[in-house]
Amino acid sequence: MKASIYYEKGDIRYEEISVPEIGDGEILMEMEACGLCGTDIHKAQDGTVKGPVVLGHEAVGKIVKKGKNTDRFNIGDRIITAIHVPCFTCHYCNKGQYTLCGQFKNTNIEPGGFAEYIRIPEEHVKHLVHIVPDGVSVEEATLAEPVACCIHGLKAADIQTGDSVMVMGAGQIGSIHGQLAKLKGADKVIITDISEFKLRKAKELGVEYTVNVLNENLGERVNEITRGKGLDIIIIAAGNFSLLAEAVSLLGRGGKIIVFSPFDKDNMVEIDAGRFFRDEISIIGTYSVTPYDFPEAMDIIEKKKINIKDMITHTFPLEKLKEAIELAADPGNESLKIIITA
The missing domain is CATH 3.90.180.10 (Medium-chain alcohol dehydrogenases, catalytic domain)
Structure with missing residues (x-):
């Protein structure tokens, strides 16, 4: 063969x-x-x-x-x-x-x-x-496998009805996360990237808000969209470790960051550690997929619940x-x- x-x-x-x-x-x-x-x-x-x-x-x-x-x-x-x-x-x-x-x-x-x-x-x-x-x-x-991986990640996010969610990275995984977040009940979904093509595709796939971080101020856009409340969930779907510090700064009180994309072993980043106590934020890593995520993924694809x-x-x-x-x-x-x- x-x-x-x-x-x-x-x-x-x-x-x-x-x-x-x-x-x-x-x-x-x-x-x-x-x-x-x-x-x-x-x-x-x-x-x-x-x-x-x-x-x-x-x-x-x-x-x-x-x-x-x-x-x-x-x-x-x-x-x-x-x-x-x-x-x-x-x-x-x-x-x-x-x-x-x-x-x-x-x-x-x-x-x-x-x-x-x-x-x-x-x-x-x-x-x-x-x-x-x-x-x-x-x-x-x-x-089915990447959708199931994203379902596994979103279980850790525990999106609630009315949440504001931002996905950092509009690649294939980010586009799935953005669609699933809306399906799970998020009120506002933002997706960021530096590629106009990927952001345009995200819009076509149903993501409401897109931000090109090369020419837009992300903090100002988040404040505008969330009316100053900050984000409930941030999903890092791009392998850039510097996004973690930015995510911590944009997260609302009680919010969660899902680190979905891998960072290299020796990457170091400085974050505002006081927010863990002061605002009860969480940073959660998720990896791969479990066998229990596939039936839901296949149902979503078969019934065309996302594009x-x-x-x-x-x-x-x-x-x-x-x-x-x-x-x-x-x-x-x-x-x-x-x-x-x-």
Whole structure:
């Protein structure tokens, strides 16, 4: 079979590799589409993983082979899956903190989403594989995983009816967060970025307020929109650690900051620590997705509760993964969600 394999920064090769063998409880999926995630772009552009490795985890396809004890699925079923599975029995799992489980990052699909065929291990088959509903395209279905990730993050935010929410970053994840915040009952939703294209897309997707921080004063706009109250929830959906200090300054009393995007290990930022006591603010980090977030994500996509289809700006064939990553990584290009197809 063919796969696009990352070797090192700037070096992605479309090569022949062996089709994975499956065992009992496992499924072999023929990949039909796989979303290009921001983490894939970060790994490839910044060389944060050691190659050779097949990236990609937002995979959708059809079952072409299955092992014993997979009776709830049939050959030909169109399915989605994700990449990591918790153990459900450890200290963290017992507290509902599934993404902190020691097993979580040690579980993977094989070889990765950017390959023609993918082995789905038994743990994934049990907990992470879902049938794609009729009427949902394979391209739309690839967004189930990022939507589920955002649902996981918004659980920590606990948006209440009437809240004012700001999303910092209007990329693919920020655009999902902005739409979900409105769906969860937020009264006012603001999204910020430096890209006029992404801000225009956010407006088209239904986000009420957009702010280009290159030419608008964000503090003044927040005061205007919230009538001086400040923001109830701020979601950082861009990997710029300096946004944290700005978020603390813009948060209203009792507000929450959700750090959704990763920052580098040694990033240091100075914040007004007195606000924790004085104003009872919270800063919460969220990572990845749990198996329990997928049913809601699929329901949202199937019933078109948010606009997924118009987020997709480009599709590339599997052999053009390198070009797709280069397009997505260049902030001057007008791209939002890119899908890789087999």
